[in-house]
Amino acid sequence: MLVFIPKIVAFCCEQSGVPAAEMAETLKLSVPANLEIVPVPCAGRTETLFLLKALERGADGVIVFACHEENCQYLIGNMRAKSRLLYAQNLLQKIGLEKERLEICNIATNSGVKFAETLKDKAIRLKELGPNPLTRINDPLAHANVGIKE
Amino acid sequence: MQMLALRSDQMIKAEQKPIEEILTYLDPYKKILLSGCGACVTVCHAGGEKEVSLLASSLKMARNLTGKPLEIQEITPARQCEPEFAEEIVEIVEKTEGVEAVLSLSCGIGVQTLARFLTKTPVIPGVNTVFMGETVSHGVWEERCQACGNCLLERTGGVCPIARCSKQLLNGPCGGSSKGKCEIRQETDCAWQLIYDRLKSLGQLDKLREVIPAKNWGTESRDKGPRRIVREDLKI
Amino acid sequence: MKAGSNLEKVFTQGHFAVTAELGPPKGNDTNVIQKKVDFLRGYVDAVNVTDNQTAIVRMSSIAACSFVIQMGMEPVMQMVCRDRNRIAMQSDIFGASALGIRNILCLTGDHHTFGNQVNAKNVHDLDSVQLIDMVRTMRDNQTLLGGEDKIEGEIKMFIGAAANPFADPFEFRAVRTAKKADAGVDFIQTQCIYDMDRFKEWMKMIRDLGVHEKVHIMAGVTPLKSAGMARYMAKNVAGIIIPDALIDRMAKAQKGADEGINICVEQIQELREIEGVHGIHLMAIEWEHMVGRIVEAAGLLPRPQVEQDSGEKV
Numbered sequence: 001m002l003v004f005i006p007k008i009v010a011f012c013c014e015q016s017g018v019p020a021a022e023m024a025e026t027l028k029l030s031v032p033a034n035l036e037i038v039p040v041p042c043a044g045r046t047e048t049l050f051l052l053k054a055l056e057r058g059a060d061g062v063i064v065f066a067c068h069e070e071n072c073q074y075l076i077g078n079m080r081a082k083s084r085l086l087y088a089q090n091l092l093q094k095i096g097l098e099k100e101r102l103e104i105c106n107i108a109t110n111s112g113v114k115f116a117e118t119l120k121d122k123a124i125r126l127k128e129l130g131p132n133p134l135t136r137i138n139d140p141l142a143h144a145n146v147g148i149k150e
Numbered sequence: 151m152q153m154l155a156l157r158s159d160q161m162i163k164a165e166q167k168p169i170e171e172i173l174t175y176l177d178p179y180k181k182i183l184l185s186g187c188g189a190c191v192t193v194c195h196a197g198g199e200k201e202v203s204l205l206a207s208s209l210k211m212a213r214n215l216t217g218k219p220l221e222i223q224e225i226t227p228a229r230q231c232e233p234e235f236a237e238e239i240v241e242i243v244e245k246t247e248g249v250e251a252v253l254s255l256s257c258g259i260g261v262q263t264l265a266r267f268l269t270k271t272p273v274i275p276g277v278n279t280v281f282m283g284e285t286v287s288h289g290v291w292e293e294r295c296q297a298c299g300n301c302l303l304e305r306t307g308g309v310c311p312i313a314r315c316s317k318q319l320l321n322g323p324c325g326g327s328s329k330g331k332c333e334i335r336q337e338t339d340c341a342w343q344l345i346y347d348r349l350k351s352l353g354q355l356d357k358l359r360e361v362i363p364a365k366n367w368g369t370e371s372r373d374k375g376p377r378r379i380v381r382e383d384l385k386i
Numbered sequence: 387m388k389a390g391s392n393l394e395k396v397f398t399q400g401h402f403a404v405t406a407e408l409g410p411p412k413g414n415d416t417n418v419i420q421k422k423v424d425f426l427r428g429y430v431d432a433v434n435v436t437d438n439q440t441a442i443v444r445m446s447s448i449a450a451c452s453f454v455i456q457m458g459m460e461p462v463m464q465m466v467c468r469d470r471n472r473i474a475m476q477s478d479i480f481g482a483s484a485l486g487i488r489n490i491l492c493l494t495g496d497h498h499t500f501g502n503q504v505n506a507k508n509v510h511d512l513d514s515v516q517l518i519d520m521v522r523t524m525r526d527n528q529t530l531l532g533g534e535d536k537i538e539g540e541i542k543m544f545i546g547a548a549a550n551p552f553a554d555p556f557e558f559r560a561v562r563t564a565k566k567a568d569a570g571v572d573f574i575q576t577q578c579i580y581d582m583d584r585f586k587e588w589m590k591m592i593r594d595l596g597v598h599e600k601v602h603i604m605a606g607v608t609p610l611k612s613a614g615m616a617r618y619m620a621k622n623v624a625g626i627i628i629p630d631a632l633i634d635r636m637a638k639a640q641k642g643a644d645e646g647i648n649i650c651v652e653q654i655q656e657l658r659e660i661e662g663v664h665g666i667h668l669m670a671i672e673w674e675h676m677v678g679r680i681v682e683a684a685g686l687l688p689r690p691q692v693e694q695d696s697g698e699k700v
Contacts, residue, residue, distance in 0.1 A: 047200070048204055049203050049204050049207060052204065052207040052208060052211070053207055055211065056207050056210065091169070091208050094168075094170065094208075094212075095169060095208055095211055095212035095215065096212065096215045096216075097211065097215070133215055134211060134214050134215065316497055317467075317468070317494055317495070317497065317508070317510050317513070318508075318510045318513075319494065319510070319513040320513055320516070321513050321514075321515035321516065321565060323553065323554070323555075323558075323562075324494040324513075324553075325494075325548060325549075325553045325625050326497070326553065326625055327553050327554050327624075327625070328553055328554055328624045328625055330554060333496075333624040333625070334497045334499055334500070340554070343554060346555050346558055347555075358561065359561065359564075359565065360565075361515055361516075361519065361565050362516075363516065363519070364472065364511070364512050364516040364519075364531065365511075
């Protein structure tokens with residue numbers, strides 16, 4: 001049986017998101033399938049373009065893991081990422097895509113549990129939201145982000 | 151090929167048009183060239199390389215969603231306002247199969263220069279050219295000059311009342327100047343307060359005692375019709 | 387005599403002058419003008435007719451002034467720089483003079499974005515100082531601005547302007563009025579006064595500059611109707627300062643309106659004592675029928691009867 005398994009792209013700040021991901025792995029916590037992790041030296045390295053390109057290329061959702069507001073090693077990289085995300089959400093609304101597909105999550109290095117939980121939540125919400133409308137249009141017969149449920 | 155700007159031209163400030171408006175203009179086309187500009191619009195983040203990529207992605211997705219895909223070729227030359235650079239774009243349009251229109255993120259000058267050379271391809275503006283101004287801080291730009299044709303900054307301590315006074319007074323301030331702000335909005339400084347403060351710190355307040363006579367709008371300014379400068383010594 | 391207007395004669399003969407304000411109708415209903423003139427008759431030496439005040443479109447000042455004259459009162463035609471260029475202004479001044487208008491108040495004008503046609507193109511060809519100079523040129527040089535084109539006939543205008551002692555920068559306000567004096571202004575009307583100390587400070591600067599000897603200063607007065615009005619004005623109107631003590635007094639009063647009138651009359655009496663103040667300009671906004679009561683209570687009646695040019699008394 002073919003089911004929709006949302007493709008999630010996670011931009012992970014190397015100061016927070018990546019260590020949290022590693023902790024989740026150490027704790028053997030499960031994360032959603034079809035997850036692509038993109039490490040970035042700082043959440044602030046995430047260009048607005050990356051957020052849009054991910055969706056353009058068929059991702060169903062994008063999440064940015066950034067340090068907590070006061071804790072950015074590069075001072076305001078996390079704030080820059082947040083501004084860009086809001087800008088991208090605005091753009092999405094104007095072109096007819098759901099802004100909920102994009103989100104930012106502030107996280108600390110030891111938050112392995114939060115990392116896994118946040119991603120699981122996102123997958124559930126994306127299942128409710130449905131596949132990226134672009135993928136359906138590009139190939140109505142097949143769906144890019146499907147998998148076999150056992 | 152993307153060319154880097156050789157110098158940072160940055161006086162003109164523009165804002166990207168709403169994407170809904172751009173989509174309306176692009177409706178009849180299936181393939182376009184999207185041209186940014188490496189000069190002023192790059193510095194004010196309206197039409198540089200980054201903005202070109204972002205807009206291209208947004209437009210492609212928007213058109214895909216309506217079932218009418220749009221093919222976009224992207225380019226960001228150093229400038230568009232000179233024949234030397236405009237001609238490069240013309241070459242690309244001529245060489246590339248099927249380009250039906252050029253969406254230009256250059257200021258109004260660049261769009262018109264391109265249009266002058268591209269007689270058979272429509273050139274569509276993607277930004278609104280708003281003013282000539284200064285970068286006050288990152289992400290904030292303010293109007294500073296209106297090209298009045300006869301600079302009087304010597305008498306006003308380096309603050310222009312024509313660009314910065316809401317009523318373009320030459321013998322201001324008016325009665326609406328309050329706590330250094332213009333009567334029309336709190337965010338706007340009263341230009342004449344700035345002039346007063348500047349002249350005071352320069353020890354030149356006596357400059358404000360003289361009446362500045364009525365400006366010659368008709369012989370110096372846009373009011374004499376579209377303007378032209380010719381330097382005979384530079385003509386080839 | 388520069389223009390021979392009633393207002394000019396009242397000043398020249400050493401009387402304390404009184405003017406009020408009249409807003410033309412938002413259309414062509416001249417009954418509006420008639421009603422206001424009737425409220426003011428006998429209480430003022432001349433009445434200011436506003437020019438699209440706050441950029442709200444009303445009947446033109448020149449047309450309304452013409453009706454005011456027909457209705458038997460002398461107008462002060464207000465002219466703002468916001469809506470007309472020098473061609474239209476000089477043209478209107480020709481017409482105004484021909485219609486018998488003898489007083490003009492030269493103003494910059496409230497910004498057009500305050501009004502009801504916010505997408506209009508802002509003119510501001512001249513500013514108020516340059517406008518004063520232009521009218522003076524027309525009257526004394528008998529030429530247009532620029533000094534070359536001869537005017538057919540004589541343009542007799544008594545030239546006024548505004549001053550705001552409560553705007554910023556405070557140290558410069560009196561100097562700006564001095565500039566207007568240099569440009570040729572004959573009389574000045576100030577913004578309405580509530581902060582008496584600040585006004586007295588400004589008057590001192592005016593006297594130090596010698597302006598009071600060249601120009602007749604009229605103190606602006608507006609009666610408060612309620613504490614609410616006082617608070618609103620203090621907060622929202624640029625260039626108006628209302629001391630807290632005054633707001634408190636209004637708030638504590640049994641009948642706000644009566645207290646407002648009392649305060650107004652007290653202010654007038656205090657203003658009359660200030661050296662260099664030669665009159666008051668009563669701006670009873672939408673309260674024109676109170677002008678008579680205020681003028682009477684302040685002891686300013688009857689208004690002086692001055693000889694008209696034909697020798698007849700007004």
